Amino acid sequence: MKKTDEFDNRVEIQWCPGCPNYGILNALKGALAELGKSPHEICLVSGIGQAAKLPHYLKCNFFNGLHGRAIPVATGINIANPDLTTIVVTGDGDCYGEGGNHFIHAIRRNPDLTVFVHNNEIYALTKGQASPTTPLGEKRRLKMSGVEIPPINMPAFAIMQDCSFVARGFAGDLKHLQDIMVRSIRHRGMSYVDIIQPCITWGTHPVSWYKERVRRIGDDHNPEDKNSALDIALTKDGFIHTGVLYEVPSGNIFASRFRKEVTSRPLTGLEIQSPEKIHELLLKFKPV
Amino acid sequence: MDDINVVIAGAAGEGVQTIGDLMTNAVAGQGYSVFSWKEYESRIVGGSNSYSIRIGDGLKNAPLAEADILLALNNKATDKYKGIVKKTGIIISVRKEGDRSIPIPFSSIAKKRFGEEIYANTIAIGALVSALGMDAGSIKEIIRKTFSKKGSDIVSANESAFEEGFSLAGKECVDMCPWKLLRKESGYYVISGNEAIALGAARGNCRFMTAYPMTPSTGIITYLSSVQNQLGIFIEQAEDEISAVNMAIGASYAGIRSMTATSGGGFALMVEGISLAGMTETPLVIVLAQRPGPATGLPTRTAQGDLLFAVHAGHGEFPKMIFAPADPKDAFHKMVRAFNLAEEYQTVAIVISDQFLADSRFSVEDFEVEKTEPYFQKTDTSGVKNYRRYRLTDSGISPRLYPGISEHLVCADSDEHDEYGHITEDLVKTAPDMVKKRIAKLEGLKKSILLPEEIALKDAEVVFTGWGSTRGAILEALGLLKMDGIKAGLIHFTELWPLPEYNFPKDKTYWSIEGNILGQLARLLKGEYDIHFKGHISRHDGLPITADYIRREFYEKNR
Numbered sequence: 102m103k104k105t106d107e108f109d110n111r112v113e114i115q116w117c118p119g120c121p122n123y124g125i126l127n128a129l130k131g132a133l134a135e136l137g138k139s140p141h142e143i144c145l146v147s148g149i150g151q152a153a154k155l156p157h158y159l160k161c162n163f164f165n166g167l168h169g170r171a172i173p174v175a176t177g178i179n180i181a182n183p184d185l186t187t188i189v190v191t192g193d194g195d196c197y198g199e200g201g202n203h204f205i206h207a208i209r210r211n212p213d214l215t216v217f218v219h220n221n222e223i224y225a226l227t228k229g230q231a232s233p234t235t236p237l238g239e240k241r242r243l244k245m246s247g248v249e250i251p252p253i254n255m256p257a258f259a260i261m262q263d264c265s266f267v268a269r270g271f272a273g274d275l276k277h278l279q280d281i282m283v284r285s286i287r288h289r290g291m292s293y294v295d296i297i298q299p300c301i302t303w304g305t306h307p308v309s310w311y312k313e314r315v316r317r318i319g320d321d322h323n324p325e326d327k328n329s330a331l332d333i334a335l336t337k338d339g340f341i342h343t344g345v346l347y348e349v350p351s352g353n354i355f356a357s358r359f360r361k362e363v364t365s366r367p368l369t370g371l372e373i374q375s376p377e378k379i380h381e382l383l384l385k386f387k388p389v
Numbered sequence: 390m391d392d393i394n395v396v397i398a399g400a401a402g403e404g405v406q407t408i409g410d411l412m413t414n415a416v417a418g419q420g421y422s423v424f425s426w427k428e429y430e431s432r433i434v435g436g437s438n439s440y441s442i443r444i445g446d447g448l449k450n451a452p453l454a455e456a457d458i459l460l461a462l463n464n465k466a467t468d469k470y471k472g473i474v475k476k477t478g479i480i481i482s483v484r485k486e487g488d489r490s491i492p493i494p495f496s497s498i499a500k501k502r503f504g505e506e507i508y509a510n511t512i513a514i515g516a517l518v519s520a521l522g523m524d525a526g527s528i529k530e531i532i533r534k535t536f537s538k539k540g541s542d543i544v545s546a547n548e549s550a551f552e553e554g555f556s557l558a559g560k561e562c563v564d565m566c567p568w569k570l571l572r573k574e575s576g577y578y579v580i581s582g583n584e585a586i587a588l589g590a591a592r593g594n595c596r597f598m599t600a601y602p603m604t605p606s607t608g609i610i611t612y613l614s615s616v617q618n619q620l621g622i623f624i625e626q627a628e629d630e631i632s633a634v635n636m637a638i639g640a641s642y643a644g645i646r647s648m649t650a651t652s653g654g655g656f657a658l659m660v661e662g663i664s665l666a667g668m669t670e671t672p673l674v675i676v677l678a679q680r681p682g683p684a685t686g687l688p689t690r691t692a693q694g695d696l697l698f699a700v701h702a703g704h705g706e707f708p709k710m711i712f713a714p715a716d717p718k719d720a721f722h723k724m725v726r727a728f729n730l731a732e733e734y735q736t737v738a739i740v741i742s743d744q745f746l747a748d749s750r751f752s753v754e755d756f757e758v759e760k761t762e763p764y765f766q767k768t769d770t771s772g773v774k775n776y777r778r779y780r781l782t783d784s785g786i787s788p789r790l791y792p793g794i795s796e797h798l799v800c801a802d803s804d805e806h807d808e809y810g811h812i813t814e815d816l817v818k819t820a821p822d823m824v825k826k827r828i829a830k831l832e833g834l835k836k837s838i839l840l841p842e843e844i845a846l847k848d849a850e851v852v853f854t855g856w857g858s859t860r861g862a863i864l865e866a867l868g869l870l871k872m873d874g875i876k877a878g879l880i881h882f883t884e885l886w887p888l889p890e891y892n893f894p895k896d897k898t899y900w901s902i903e904g905n906i907l908g909q910l911a912r913l914l915k916g917e918y919d920i921h922f923k924g925h926i927s928r929h930d931g932l933p934i935t936a937d938y939i940r941r942e943f944y945e946k947n948r
C-alpha cells in the first residue's frame with residue numbers, strides 16, 4: 102500500500118490552527134494512498150473558500166478556479182480526460198450557494214466525479230455570514246437576530262434526484278470519513294459526500310457539541326433502499342447521521358456513450374482533425 | 390447580368406424560411422452566386438418576417454435594400470413590403486397589387502385543388518421559379534428529393550402544386566418578367582456564418598463545444614451537434630453560460646481545444662470566466678454573436694454594439710484577443726487562428742460575429758481549407774525537470790503541460806500564484822512579477838494580430854473605417870460613391886485586439902461605419918492612433934448596414 106506522505110507538500114497552510122479541515126485533508130491523503138493512487142493521477146478541483154484551498158495542501162494536479170464554479174470545471178476535465186481521478190473539494194457556500202445550479206445539474210449529468218463538500222454551515226473565508234446550510238435561528242454576521250430562512254438539505258435532494266452515491270461524513274471521525282472517501286472515489290459516476298466540518302472560529306458550537314450528536318448509520322441500513330436513505334437524510338431527531346446513505350450502480354455515465362461509440366478513447370488522445378473530413382462536410386453546402 | 394433581389398415575406402410559421410432555403414439552394418444549384426439574409430421577429434408564429442435572396446453571377450455577399458421580386462404570402466406582408474419593390478419589379482401576392490403584380494391566392498388554390506393549405510408554399514415556389522425564368526425540371530427534382538421521405542402521394546401532389554404555380558405565373562409573366570436564369574457551369578458553396586464558424590472550429594481541432602442556447606449564436610452548436618459523430622467533437626448543452634465557459638476552461642486545462650458561443654446577455658455571464666482563463670492562462674475560444682442590447686434587446690436582429698464590452702470583458706488586467714470575421718470564409722479561417730493563438734498565448738480569444746453574419750447564407754467560391762493550419766505547442770515532457778506551470782519567461786509564455794500525461798503536476802490557480810501555481814501573498818516580488826509576465830504576452834500578441842485590410846486607399850480622399858461583417862456592404866458602397874465621383878477607400882479590421890502597430894495615412898478624411906450608435910471602433914482607434922473622425926455612419930435599428938444606407942447617410946451627414 103502507498104503511504105500518505107507521498108501526498109505531502111511544503112505549502113504553508115492558511116487554515117486556522119486546530120481547524121477540522123486538517124483532519125479532512127489527512128483523511129483524503131489516507132484514502133488516496135489506500136486506493137493506490139499517485140499524485141499525477143489525481144486532479145483536485147475547487148472554487149473559493151477555506152475548504153477550496155485544500156488542493157494546495159496535497160501533492161497533485163489541481164485547478165483552483167472561481168467561487169462556485171468547481172463542478173463545471175471538473176466536468177470539463179472529465180470530458181477531456183476521464184482517466185484522471187477528478188475530485189471536487191468545495192464548501193457549503195461554494196457548492197450549495199454560488200454554485201447551486203451546477204450541483205443540481207451535475208447530478209442529472211452524472212459525470213464520473215467525486216464531490217466533497219466541507220459543510221461548516223457558514224461562509225468562513227468571508228468571516229462568518231450565513232450559508233445555505235446554517236440552521237434556522239443561528240446568529241451570523243449579517244443576521245445577528247438569527248437566520249430566518251430554513252437550511253437546504255442537499256443530501257436529501259441528491260437522493261431524490263438519484264445521485265448514485267450520497268454520503269455524510271464527519272471531520273471528527275476520521276477513520277469513518279476515510280472509508281467513505283475510499284468508497285466514493287471508487288464509485289463510478291457522480292459521488293457526493295457532505296462532510297460536517299465544525300467551524301471553530303465563527304461557528305456557534307464547539308467540536309464536542311457535534312461529537313455528541315454524530316451517529317454512524319448502522320449496518321442494518323441498506324444503501325440501495327432509496328426510501329430508507331431518504332428517511333435518514335430527512336430525519337430531524339437532533340442527531341447527525343453519518344455513513345453511506347445511498348449507493349446504487351450508476352446508470353449512464355456522462356460522456357461515456359460518446360467515448361465508447363465515437364472516439365473509443367479519451368478526447369485528449371485523438372489525432373488532429375483531418376482536413377479531408379472538413380472538405381467532405383463542406384461539400385454538403387454546395388447545392389447541385 | 391444585373392443582380393436580382395428576391396424578397397419573400399410572410400408570417401412566422403407560414404413558410405418564408407422553407408421557401409427561402411429551398412430557393413436559395415435551387416438558384417445556387419443552377420450555378421449562380423446567392424446571398425440570402427433573414428429578418429424575423431422573436432416569435433414562432435405570426436408577425437412578419439422576410440427572407441431576401443440576392444442572385445448574381447459574381448460574389449456579392451451584401452444585402453440590397455430594394456427588391457426586384459416580392460413574393461408576399463399574405464396581404465399584410467404585401468402592405469408592409471410593397472414599398473421596397475423597384476419600379477421595374479413585380480409583386481407576386483395573394484391579391485392584385487397595382488399593374489405589375491401577379492395575383493395568386495396560394496392557400497385557397499391549394500385547398501381547392503389539393504385539399505390542403507400546406508401546398509400553398511409549393512405553389513408559391515412554382516410561381517417564383519417561373520418569374521425568374523428558371524428551368525422547371527431541375528427544381529421539380531429538388532422538390533421530389535425534399536418530399537421523398539413522405540411518400541409518393543405527397544411527392545406527386547407537390548409536383549402538381551409546383552406546376553400549378555409555375556403555369557399560373559407563367560401566363561401573367563409574359564411582359565413583366567425579363568429574368569432568365571439559365572443553368573451555368575460555375576458552382577458556389579452556400580453557407581451561413583454560424584456553419585462556417587463551426588467548421589472552422591473543427592478544422593482548428595476543437596474537440597469540445599458547450600453552450601447555452603441564445604439567438605443568434607445557437608446555430609453553431611446546432612450544426613456541430615449534427616456532425617459531432619463524424620468529427621469526434623463532444624457537444625454539451627450547459628445549464629447556463631457560467632457553466633459553459635467554466636466547462637470549456639476545464640476541458641482546455643485538461644488538454645483539448647474547447648469553445649463556447651453566446652450572445653450579449655450570455656457573454657455578460659461569462660465575463661468572470663474570461664478573467665479566469667486570463668489568470669489561469671488557459672486557452673479558450675468564445676464566439677460572441679451580437680444582437681441589439683441592452684438586456685434582451687432585439688433578440689433576432691443584428692448589431693455591432695458589443696465591441697467595447699468584449700474588449701473590456703474581464704476584471705483585472707490580462708491579455709486577450711478579438712477577431713471579427715467579415716464573412717463565412719474569413720470566419721472559417723479566423724476560427725483556426727483563434728484556436729492557434731489562444732493556445733500559443735494561453736489566453737482567451739473572442740470571435741465576434743452578429744446576427745447578420747450568423748444567419749445569412751453567403752456564396753463562397755473556395756474555402757481554401759488548407760490555407761490556415763492548426764498548429765500546436767509541444768507537450769514533450771522528456772527533458773522537463775522541476776516543472777512550473779507559471780515559470781517566468783521573457784515572452785510571458787510558460788511551458789504548458791496537461792495534467793495526467795506525466796509525473797509533472799499541473800497546478801492552476803485563480804488566486805495570484807507563484808510559478809508552481811500555489812497561492813501567493815508575496816507583494817514584493819511574486820505578485821508583481823506575475824502581473825508583468827501575463828502582460829508581457831501582449832508584445833508578441835500585437836505582432837501576431839493581422840493588420841487591417843486596405844482598400845482603394847492610395848487615391849482616396851474619404852476613408853471609411855469598418856470592422857467585421859459590414860465589409861461586403863462597405864465595398865459595395867465604395868462602388869456607388871465612385872459612380873458619384875467620390876474617391877473613397879476603406880480600412881477594415883477583422884482582427885482588432887490588441888490593436889496592431891499601424892500607420893493611418895495622415896491626409897485623409899475619416900468616417901466610421903458601424904452597427905452601433907457610439908462609433909465603438911472609432912473610439913478605440915482615436916485612443917490608439919490619434920486620428921480624427923469627421924463623422925460616423927451608424928446603424929442601430931436592428932437591420933444590417935447596406936450600401937444604399939451608407940451612401941444615404943454619408944450625404945445626409947455631409948450636408
Ligand SMILES: Cc1ncc(C[n+]2csc(CCOP(=O)(O)OP(=O)(O)O)c2C)c(N)n1
Nearest residue numbers: 149150151152168192193194195224225226
Ligand atoms: C463571485 C464571488 N463572490 C463572492 C466571493 C467571496 N467569497 C469567497 S469565499 C465565500 C464563501 C465561502 O463559503 P464556503 O464555500 O462555505 O467556504 P468556507 O470558507 O466556509 O470553507 C465568498 C462569499 C468570491 N470570491 N467570488
Ligand SMILES: [Mg+2]
Nearest residue numbers: 192193221223
Ligand atoms: Mg462554509
